[in-house]
Amino acid sequence: MIVVASEDTVRTIIDSDHPLKASIDARDNGEIVIEPVGIVNSVTYTVVNGVIKASQLLELF
Numbered sequence: 001m002i003v004v005a006s007e008d009t010v011r012t013i014i015d016s017d018h019p020l021k022a023s024i025d026a027r028d029n030g031e032i033v034i035e036p037v038g039i040v041n042s043v044t045y046t047v048v049n050g051v052i053k054a055s056q057l058l059e060l061f
Contacts, residue, residue: 001045002035024052 009031016022026032036045 001037001041003032004035005032024056 005026009026013019013022013026023032027034034045036042
């Protein structure tokens with residue numbers, strides 16, 4: 001996978017009290033770009049992305 005993010009974004013996530021939420025918010029805002037490379041990474045990314053969206057709908061985090 002290719003992951004692109006600025007240093008400021010990464011530092012914000014590291015310093016956050018809730019790094020998972022901060023990283024998801026940054027991805028949703030376009031501050032982090034994730035590009036799966038290959039079929040396995042594409043499937044993995046799709047499944048994980050679906051789980052994250054479902055958990056957001058259920059307000060699990």
